Amino acid sequence: MLSLLTPRLNVVLYQPEIPQNTGNIGRTCVALNAKLWIVRPTGFRLDNKQLQRAGLDYWQHLQWESVDSWGHLIPMLPIDRTWFFTKFATKTYTEAAFQLGDWLVFGSESSGLPDSVREQYASQCLALPMIGPVRSLNLSVAVGVGLFEAHRQLS
Secondary structure (H helix, E strand, O other): OHHHOOOOEEEEEEOOOOHHHHHHHHHHHHHHOEEEEEEOOOOOOOOHHHHHHHHHHHHHHOOEEEEOOHHHHHHHOOHHHEEEEOOOOOOEHHHOOOOOOOEEEEOEOOOEOOHHHHHHOHHHEEEOOOOOOOOOOOHHHHHHHHHHHHHHHHO
16 A cells, blocks of 8 residues: 555645645645655644545545644754755756655745745755746645656656
8 A cells, every 4th residue: 555655755845824735735745655744833724624625535645744843843854865945046956866765845835935944954955947927836836846856866
């Protein structure tokens, strides 16, 4: 069964606000055998009703865990194998050399990652290039792009 597999990658959502994005991301994680980590607080409840609506019937196959704060997650992160996605990065996601077990960290829909996180881990920050006049991409799209690039490199 899928839930018994060791996850190939880890996806971290830092204080996500929109359950539909989290549900879409959860489905993508199931498709690629990645574990989803949710850092609280969130903009929605993490009960089965909310998650089932957002993640459809895939949520039961998802390996996921929530933590109460960023401070609770930091000790679990292999910092040298953690990538932080932000529009402020100078390196693009295609310049990273992803490895099995890597962690891909994404900020909230309205605020992204905090300045303190981006500054502390600047050398591990990755951007998704945007040419048009948009401030950001939808969170589930950004996670999909990053996760599928990591998967491509691992295949």
